[in-house]
Amino acid sequence: MPTEETSVQEALENIQPSKISVRGVTKSFRSSRRRLVALDDVSLDLAEGEFVVLVGPSGCGKSTLLNVIAGLERPDTGEVLVDGTAVGNPGRDRMLMFQDAALFPWLDVEGNVLFGLRLKPNLDRKARREVATFYLRMVGLEEFRRAAIHELSGGMKQRVALARSLAPNPRVLLMDEPFGALDAMTREQLYRDLQEIWQARRKTILFVTHNVREAVCLGDRVVLMTPRPGRVREQFPVHLPRPRDISGIDVARLASQITATLGRHLERVADGGES
Ligand SMILES: Nc1ncnc2c1ncn2[C@@H]1O[C@H](COP(=O)(O)OP(=O)(O)OP(=O)(O)O)[C@@H](O)[C@H]1O
Ligand SMILES: [Mg+2]
Numbered sequence: 001m002p003t004e005e006t007s008v009q010e011a012l013e014n015i016q017p018s019k020i021s022v023r024g025v026t027k028s029f030r031s032s033r034r035r036l037v038a039l040d041d042v043s044l045d046l047a048e049g050e051f052v053v054l055v056g057p058s059g060c061g062k063s064t065l066l067n068v069i070a071g072l073e074r075p076d077t078g079e080v081l082v083d084g085t086a087v088g089n090p091g092r093d094r095m096l097m098f099q100d101a102a103l104f105p106w107l108d109v110e111g112n113v114l115f116g117l118r119l120k121p122n123l124d125r126k127a128r129r130e131v132a133t134f135y136l137r138m139v140g141l142e143e144f145r146r147a148a149i150h151e152l153s154g155g156m157k158q159r160v161a162l163a164r165s166l167a168p169n170p171r172v173l174l175m176d177e178p179f180g181a182l183d184a185m186t187r188e189q190l191y192r193d194l195q196e197i198w199q200a201r202r203k204t205i206l207f208v209t210h211n212v213r214e215a216v217c218l219g220d221r222v223v224l225m226t227p228r229p230g231r232v233r234e235q236f237p238v239h240l241p242r243p244r245d246i247s248g249i250d251v252a253r254l255a256s257q258i259t260a261t262l263g264r265h266l267e268r269v270a271d272g273g274e275s
Helices: 004-012 062-070 109-116 125-138 154-166 184-200 212-218 249-270
Strands: 020-030 035-046 051-055 077-082 094-097 172-176 204-209 221-226 231-237
Touching (some): 020 062, 035 062, 051 062, 051 212, 062 077, 062 094, 062 172, 062 204, 094 154, 109 154, 125 154, 154 172, 154 184, 184 212, 204 212, 212 249, 221 249, 231 249
Parallel strands (some): 094 172, 172 204
Antiparallel strands (some): 020 035, 020 077, 221 231
């Protein structure tokens, strides 16, 4: 049996982030009247520790792709490999963070973070609390550990959700528009926090947004998707130094280039110029 101290150290040590390979994934949804192709032959690779951002208009399949990688949806064809192994079910190695913080209102702040740790059998209660404290401190909410969820602002809720996702020390963090509902100032703080956390605690991150500036501010690479059917259109590496500022001139320049490219693709789709 490991000692408590070893367990906490193990829980907090930097683990090797995962490599993800999405290969030829197609996913359609059937309704009574029609069949909708949400993902059409999507392939995408993420290197270990890479921060990739998916952008694209509403309905292009971003959430569907995240859910397939998380193991919440099964593709019709194709597969997702995480470190070479096909994804079947959801796993603790891949944490999904939703657009709304999705916290448990019957638990306090610390209880929500501890919830993420419930599947760590080698940690006893005291060790789990130490790990929870570590992440609450990281997101600046240590003083609020006893607060009820309804007492928190939207930005604070997102921080709790971030701490809860980080606490099990996942190799992959899947983030579906996590900051969409927040005001600009809170979002900017969270961009800084997330870049810092990603650099300190190595993770492979796939982050979804329809905000192109946000994508450029955060990503090592921006992947552009278009709808009907949902496809990966183009990819843009981002070589700007970190930490990046969302209002920086270089971020704005690349963002407008990506937005223009997206516009051209959407015109083509609207003209019916492609299948
Ligand atoms: N469970 C479902 N049943 C039926 N259709 C679905 C289901 N989930 C997604 N879709 C459809 O698949 C398409 C892609 O949806 P998805 O949620 O992946 O888009 P998105 O890019 O995340 O959009 P948004 O930016 O609005 O969140 C949409 O047309 C949507 O209506
Ligand atoms: Mg979505």
